[in-house]
Amino acid sequence: MVKTWEQLDEVQPNVMKLLKNSLIKERLAHAYLFEGMRGTGKREVSLILAKSLFCERPVEGYRPCEVCNNCKRVNSGNHPDIHVLEPDGLSIKKHQIQALQGEFAKTGVESKKKLYTIVHADRMTVNAANSLLKFLEEPNSETTAILLTEQSQQILPTILSRCQIVSFKPLSSVNLIKKLTELGVEPYKAPIIAQLTNNLDEALSLSSDDWFAQAQKIVVKLYEVLKKNPLEALVSLQEDWFLHFKEKEQFDQGLNLLLLIFKDLLYIQLGKPEQVVYLSEKVRLEQFALQTSGRRLTEQMTAIFDAKRKLHSNMNPQLLMEQLVLKLQEGSSFV
Incomplete structure (x- = not known):
């Protein structure tokens, strides 16, 4: 389910404030590392940041309007200048990074802007990580990279040093209860579990x-x-x-x-x-x-x-x- 800016602001207020200020001041970093536990909203925030960047009529200069053609295409995963890279099997391979670089060597289809998201960035092979490093060392001013990870300690320090690290806090008990019930956990079970852990994976494990x-x-x-x-x-x-x-x-x-x-x-x-x-x-x-x-x-x-x-x-x-x-x-x- 697509989350609105307001919904994500309830879950990760510090993250959303940082992105809001960067968008309004037009000072976005060329590369972000979103790090935090599973279920804390990293992927949803990367999606809404993509919409904010490509939205034709952003509300108050930062929030995506959700109704323009670009917002709709981002939601459906069909925007030609936005690429999402996920592990091929257990890892992200060198050829995947090279294919991504090939796409970004081309001129933007509809504008100069391009954005790519790497899911589970900690699962890059050494060769893939080194290929990405070269990509990050020569950033295009119109290119934005978002790396998502639950294990930032597994990522090369040289890559970390070239990203703005954005930490996603564990879910509060209220938000964890909401997330658990959305995922099908019985409403009478969720409150007890949310008192014992704020880790979504652990909470789901306890529920079953x-x-x-x-x-x-x-x-x-x-x-x-x-x-x-x-x-x-x-x-x-x-x-x-x-x-x-x-x-x-x-x-x-x-x-x-x-x-x-x-x-x-x-x-x-x-x-x-x-x-x-x-x-x-x-x-x-x-x-x-x-x-x-x-x-x-x-x-x-x-x-x-x-x-x-x-x-x-x-x-x-x-x-x-x-x-x-x-x-x-x-x-x-x-x-």
């Missing part, structure tokens, strides 16, 4: 991970038995938690999920139900929130933070969880 789905059920069950008696909670640890959470990273993820339940309860008490992330448990959480106090919730959240700290200082995870369960029930200081 059976282990993670089961982990959420075990954490909710543990919270429910915590409200009953210490013995039942310790039994639940043995029967469920310790069988599912085995590695240190898994324990940590379990503690993160447990922490989110207490945060949800606190948000409900503070009159901020829109902040709740366990949407499938919201009705029950609203009932649970009536049975505790804000001070108690704060103490319990502090206990979980302490447990996470002790986990990373190599305390025995099973002993740690047993102590945490007792602390969450009693309210005594965490050992």
